[in-house]
Amino acid sequence: xxxxxxxxxxxxxxxxxxxxxxxxxxxxxxxxxxxxxxxxxxxxxxxxxxxxxxxxxxxxxxxxxxxxxxxxxxxxxxxxxxxxxxxxxxxxxxxxxxxxxxxxxxxxxxxxxxxxxxxxxxxxxxxxxxxxxxxxxxxxxxxxxxxxxxxxxxxxxxxxxxxxxxxxxxxxxxxxxxxxxxxxxxxxxxxxxxxxxxxxxxxxxxxxxxxxxxxxxxxxxxxxxxxxxxxxxxxxxxxxxxxxxxxxxxxxxxxxxxxxxxxxxxxxxxxxxxxxxxxxxxxxxxxxxxxxxxxxxxxxxxxxxxxxxxxxxxxxxxxxxxxxxxxxxxxxxxxxxxxxxxxxxxxxxxxxxxxxxxxxxxxxxxxxxxxxxxxxxxxxxxxxxxxxxxxxxxx
Numbered sequence: 001x002x003x004x005x006x007x008x009x010x011x012x013x014x015x016x017x018x019x020x021x022x023x024x025x026x027x028x029x030x031x032x033x034x035x036x037x038x039x040x041x042x043x044x045x046x047x048x049x050x051x052x053x054x055x056x057x058x059x060x061x062x063x064x065x066x067x068x069x070x071x072x073x074x075x076x077x078x079x080x081x082x083x084x085x086x087x088x089x090x091x092x093x094x095x096x097x098x099x100x101x102x103x104x105x106x107x108x109x110x111x112x113x114x115x116x117x118x119x120x121x122x123x124x125x126x127x128x129x130x131x132x133x134x135x136x137x138x139x140x141x142x143x144x145x146x147x148x149x150x151x152x153x154x155x156x157x158x159x160x161x162x163x164x165x166x167x168x169x170x171x172x173x174x175x176x177x178x179x180x181x182x183x184x185x186x187x188x189x190x191x192x193x194x195x196x197x198x199x200x201x202x203x204x205x206x207x208x209x210x211x212x213x214x215x216x217x218x219x220x221x222x223x224x225x226x227x228x229x230x231x232x233x234x235x236x237x238x239x240x241x242x243x244x245x246x247x248x249x250x251x252x253x254x255x256x257x258x259x260x261x262x263x264x265x266x267x268x269x270x271x272x273x274x275x276x277x278x279x280x281x282x283x284x285x286x287x288x289x290x291x292x293x294x295x296x297x298x299x300x301x302x303x304x305x306x307x308x309x310x311x312x313x314x315x316x317x318x319x320x321x322x323x324x325x326x327x328x329x330x331x332x333x334x335x336x337x338x339x340x341x342x343x344x345x346x347x348x349x350x351x352x353x354x355x356x357x358x359x360x361x362x363x364x365x366x367x368x369x370x371x372x373x374x375x376x377x378x379x380x381x382x383x384x385x386x387x388x389x390x391x392x393x394x395x
Contacts, residue, residue: 060101065091127153212249251290342369
């Protein structure tokens with residue numbers, strides 16, 4: 001296929017995926033539609049009442065711009081060195097103090113920035129729906145360099161070890177020199193016909209770049225030259241139809257000590273030894289988003305709306321919380337003694353890490369929280385699809 005036809009093919013694939021996912025979440029079943037029998041409630045689960053045992057405190061709110069719009073890119077903030085960086089499709093890049101929410105700088109741009117920024121090595125980097133990559137000074141927001149990749153960027157760039165590593169929607173991973181923006185290497189995966197709308201951001205470790213693929217594999221690349229070091233399946237794309245075979249890893253792999261952990265749309269989470277790729281454990285629960293990591297367990301939300309806690313050393317299940325069924329949850333994160341997810345109505349739900357019971361609930365806004373929440377220094381920061389940010393502590 002020629003380069004000129006590739007963007008059109010990818011755009012068509014994205015439209016098909018969005019339509020299929022809408023059918024999955026909005027319809028669920030066609031049985032009994034015309035007969036009036038066997039009706040199944042496929043709407044979001046009603047929120048259950050519970051006795052709150054913790055009290056979330058809103059620290060501040062801010063705006064990152066006009067949000068995702070109808071792009072489905074699931075924007076999320078990034079925290080580095082006490083600063084929250086956020087971007088939006090219309091609004092450029094902005095920086096806020098983590099504790100107070102005070103605006104530190106704002107970089108206006110005509111670029112349709114997507115997927116959220118990454119930061120490190122004194123840079124903040126974001127990619128656009130038109131394949132542009134822009135690097136800014138982390139302290140001031142001043143432009144440092146720009147570059148291009150062949151397709152839209154809807155995953156947060158990874159910055160570190162002298163490189164900026166960008167995942168574009170055509171399956172390509174491109175590494176740029178952090179100082180100059182010169183391209184150092186690229187690696188390309190072959191894409192399946194049908195995928196979830198989204199890409200896993202690249203995760204960096206000393207000498208390694210870990211990539212979760214749309215085929216359900218975890219890949220380790222040499223950070224020096226992009227050479228493939230190892231590749232392991234997290235979930236196999238099995239089934240009779242392209243829809244059944246979707247096995248995307250759309251959340252950034254998580255490095256925890258010597259282990260790297262990834263979760264797949266096919267409800268499977270696995271841990272591998274980072275240097276060798278040797279499998280450590282597998283759990284038959286998980287989702288396309290990333291996992292949150294606590295001292296002895298990881299938490300993950302699946303496509304059905306169940307939140308799981310999994311032993312991070314052996315992969316056995318500690319608990320599951322199914323009461324948020326069909327509420328289209330954000331990826332799960334850990335804040336202190338709690339697992340936290342956002343949902344389609346803008347609610348935040350805190351569950352006790354100990355047993356999965358609800359501890360608190362509050363509404364961050366009226367719009368869905370689709371991007372990955374982030375936690376640093378005890379503060380949770382979320383960004384909804386309208387581009388609104390809010391920061392929270394919990395007692």
